[in-house]
Amino acid sequence: MSIEDADHGGEPGVKIVAASDSSLLVVFGNVMSPGLQSCVLGLFHALQARQDGRICNLHPGYASLLIDFDPLAATHDEIAQVVEQLASAEGSSAASNTGVVIIPVCYDAEFGPDLADVAAHCQLSVEEVVRLHSSANYCVCFLGFTAGFAYLGGLPGALQAPRLASPRRLVASGSVGIAGSQTGIYPTDTPGGWRLIGRTPLRMFDPKAQPPTRLQAGDQVRISAIDREMFEQLGRERA
Amino acid sequence: MTVRVLKPGLFTTVQDRGRFGYAHLGISAAGAADALSLRIANLLVGNDENAPVLEMTLLGATLEFRQRAIIAISGAACECQAGLDPALANTAVEVRAGTVLQCGSMVDGARSYLAVQGGFDVPCIMGSASTDIRGRFGGFEGRRLQSGDVLRIGEGGGLQVRRLRAGALELMGLAGPIRVTKGAQQDWFSPVTYAQLLASKYVVSEHSDRAGLRLKGEPVSPREESQLLTDGIPLGAIQVPPDGQPIILFVDQQTTGGYPKIANVIAADMHRVGQLRPRDEVRFIEVSIAAAVEALREQERWLKTILVA
Numbered sequence: 001m002s003i004e005d006a007d008h009g010g011e012p013g014v015k016i017v018a019a020s021d022s023s024l025l026v027v028f029g030n031v032m033s034p035g036l037q038s039c040v041l042g043l044f045h046a047l048q049a050r051q052d053g054r055i056c057n058l059h060p061g062y063a064s065l066l067i068d069f070d071p072l073a074a075t076h077d078e079i080a081q082v083v084e085q086l087a088s089a090e091g092s093s094a095a096s097n098t099g100v101v102i103i104p105v106c107y108d109a110e111f112g113p114d115l116a117d118v119a120a121h122c123q124l125s126v127e128e129v130v131r132l133h134s135s136a137n138y139c140v141c142f143l144g145f146t147a148g149f150a151y152l153g154g155l156p157g158a159l160q161a162p163r164l165a166s167p168r169r170l171v172a173s174g175s176v177g178i179a180g181s182q183t184g185i186y187p188t189d190t191p192g193g194w195r196l197i198g199r200t201p202l203r204m205f206d207p208k209a210q211p212p213t214r215l216q217a218g219d220q221v222r223i224s225a226i227d228r229e230m231f232e233q234l235g236r237e238r239a
Numbered sequence: 240m241t242v243r244v245l246k247p248g249l250f251t252t253v254q255d256r257g258r259f260g261y262a263h264l265g266i267s268a269a270g271a272a273d274a275l276s277l278r279i280a281n282l283l284v285g286n287d288e289n290a291p292v293l294e295m296t297l298l299g300a301t302l303e304f305r306q307r308a309i310i311a312i313s314g315a316a317c318e319c320q321a322g323l324d325p326a327l328a329n330t331a332v333e334v335r336a337g338t339v340l341q342c343g344s345m346v347d348g349a350r351s352y353l354a355v356q357g358g359f360d361v362p363c364i365m366g367s368a369s370t371d372i373r374g375r376f377g378g379f380e381g382r383r384l385q386s387g388d389v390l391r392i393g394e395g396g397g398l399q400v401r402r403l404r405a406g407a408l409e410l411m412g413l414a415g416p417i418r419v420t421k422g423a424q425q426d427w428f429s430p431v432t433y434a435q436l437l438a439s440k441y442v443v444s445e446h447s448d449r450a451g452l453r454l455k456g457e458p459v460s461p462r463e464e465s466q467l468l469t470d471g472i473p474l475g476a477i478q479v480p481p482d483g484q485p486i487i488l489f490v491d492q493q494t495t496g497g498y499p500k501i502a503n504v505i506a507a508d509m510h511r512v513g514q515l516r517p518r519d520e521v522r523f524i525e526v527s528i529a530a531a532v533e534a535l536r537e538q539e540r541w542l543k544t545i546l547v548a
Contacts, residue, residue: 019423020503021531023473030468044263057262059471059494066471068262071506071532072539143265144469144495147374151469187265188374207364207376213264 014039014087016080022056022071024079029063032181036063037141037153041218046086054079060142060217062151100220103185103200105134105176106231111199118161118178118195132156133176133197134225138183140215148187148205148213152221155183167193174199176223187213201226201234240308240357240392244384245339246301253359253378253390254294258367262494268474269369269377270490272449272513273350275411275542276314280354282546283311283331285398290358291368293384295351297516299342300384302353304334308392309356309400315348315514329408331356331400348514357395372449372491407545412538416524418508420531422477422500423470427461435459436477436501437523441485445517449491452515458483461499469497475504475512477523487512505531507538 019025028039044060047067054074059066069079107115107130119126138152145151155178163179168191171177175186177194186192187205204214215221226234244251254277257270271277271294278288293300299317311331312319319327319342334340345351361368361379370378379390425433441456460483472478476488478498487504488496489512504512505526515521526534 017423018420018528019471019500020473020475021420021505021528021535023471025423025471027470032468048263056259057268059262061470061495062468064468064470066262066473068259068473071535075532076528142495143263144471145265145493147264147266147371147376149265190373205374207371207374207381211264212261212266212365217263 016083018076019066022068024067024069024076024083025064026067026083027064032062032141032153034139034153037139040065040142043083043086044217046089047082050082052082059144061144062141100222101215102222102224103202104224104226104230104234105198105200106226106228107134107198108228108231111175111231112197114164114195115197118159118197121161122158124158129159129197130225132159133183134223136223138221138223140217140219140221142217143213143215146188146190147207148215150184150204150213150215150219150221152183155181157181159183161195163193164195167191171196172199174201174204176200199231201231201238203238240306242308242355242390242392243303243305244300244386244388244390245303247384247386247388248295248300248342249298250296251300251384252294252370252372252382253291253361253368254370255291255368256289257490258365258369258371258377261365262471265494266365266371266374267492267494268490269371269449270367271352271369272490273314273348273352273510274513275510275538276350276352276513277354278542279329279403279545280311280313280352281358283313283329283401283403284309284354284356285331285395285400286354286356286358290354290393291361291378292355293353293359295342295345295353297349298344299351300353301339301341304336304338304340306336306392308334309395310334310340311354312342312351313354314351315345317345317351318343329403331402349516350513355392355395356398356400357393360391360393402547404545404547410541412507413511413514416522417511418505418526418531418534419477419502419523420505420526420528422502423473424461424467424499425501427467427499428459428479428501429462432459432462433501436485437525439522441521443515443517443519443521447515447517449489451489451492452487452512454485454487454521456484459485459501467497467499469495472496472500473503475506475509476500477502477504489513505534507531507534
């Protein structure tokens with residue numbers, strides 16, 4: 001029972017914590033950084049590749065990986081040993097995704113009800129916000145919150161804007177939002193508190209597709225700004 | 240074989256034990272809020288433990304059976320009226336073609352589970368029949384049941400019904416404080432605050448659902464206004480938003496979140512969380528991880544003893 005509250009790291013600064021009787025949280029740090037993110041995704045991909053039947057779910061975060069497992073099939077120490085083995089195997093199996101996914105986004109005022117507020121907050125013109133947002137290189141840090149919601153890293157610092165004080169009851173699927181230093185795309189109609197600046201006509205989540213989400217953790221993402229006409233056309237093609 | 244929904248009740252969905260292996264895509268496990276009762280209902284009608292059932296919440300559904308069927312209801316007792324034996328709860332019973340089963344209000348818990356021999360026949364999506372309400376998939380058309388829905392029943396020929404041993408459920412362990420282990424960020428809270436969580440009585444708020452149970456009571460705020468980076472959330476995590484009122488994250492929970500987690504309900508008590516009603520009082524007691532796992536083993540051993548051989 002050495003795991004509770006204990007440092008267990010194969011690597012300096014890595015902490016393995018029992019988050020519950022059925023899970024282990026591997027903490028690489030408490031800041032957003034590409035380095036920590038690649039540690040998280042390296043371990044995530046290595047664990048996925050093992051197809052260990054004792055592990056039920058993996059939840060990557062910005063700087064940590066939560067591992068849910070069956071406590072009737074494995075102990076915390078046994079799962080921690082697997083993590084340490086993989087960490088010491090020098091990320092050889094970090095089968096990182098290197099695909100670049102292009103997401104068309106329409107920044108029409110109707111789709112981006114907070115675009116003007118974001119521009120005002122950032123002391124930029126609307127055109128400048130659109131130009132900056134659609135020319136950055138993004139990386140999918142992880143998916144969370146709701147089915148298919150990708151947290152994109154790489155938002156230009158000039159575009160950071162706080163969440164809405166009170167969330168919207170309904171955000172349309174495909175909406176592109178900003179919250180702090182994060183940007184993301186709502187895959188389904190859902191309540192949400194991110195500031196909305198545009199919308200993609202692409203379906204981001206399809207439970208019957210394989211894989212069901214358009215974006216995967218580790219993907220590189222670029223946004224291509226499209227006009228309303230193209231948005232409608234792509235929307236029709238999707239339907 | 241089909242069942243027609245005459246009245247859906249308050250919130251009725253198709254569930255099994257849940258959808259695992261997709262948390263990294265933001266997809267929560269969903270599944271029965273009281274998985275123990277789901278398993279018992281299925282065992283009684285002779286199904287696989289994991290067969291799809293109806294989970295009914297606070298007010299049950301009214302269902303018309305088009306053909307003869309074998310059913311069992313477990314979990315919260317509801318005031319069923321079907322011209323059937325009053326001992327309908329936790330017993331496999333045969334309903335004739337044309338029977339209207341009216342499951343009324345639940346009297347001693349929040350959720351009842353209706354299993355039918357052969358299981359409810361819904362598509363298996365990502366390995367599970369469970370309804371994902373926010374993702375709008377799984378279960379019956381990805382949503383809660385509505386009047387007029389017609390559900391198909393799977394092939395149940397040859398399955399053998401089972402009976403519960405007398406008094407078997409008295410040992411189900413529904414009483415006493417809910418057992419927790421320390422949460423991933425328990426050290427973000429002062430010892431005094433953590434002791435407060437364990438010493439206080441909380442009330443389940445009306446704004447609770449399968450995604451989370453909001454509790455009202457003694458606030459438990461972290462030592463300082465520290466910002467947690469979004470990380471993964473285990474089932475049953477007790478997270479604390481800035482107002483200090485704890486939330487138990489539950490089966491439909493978001494897979495990641497940014498609030499510190501002070502404690503975590505143990506797996507063996509998760510079914511009890513699924514039976515909490517709005518305005519119920521809750522207390523917590525801390526146990527070690529070893530004790531939590533032993534409680535789960537004991538529960539599994541108990542489950543194997545409840546049926547008459």
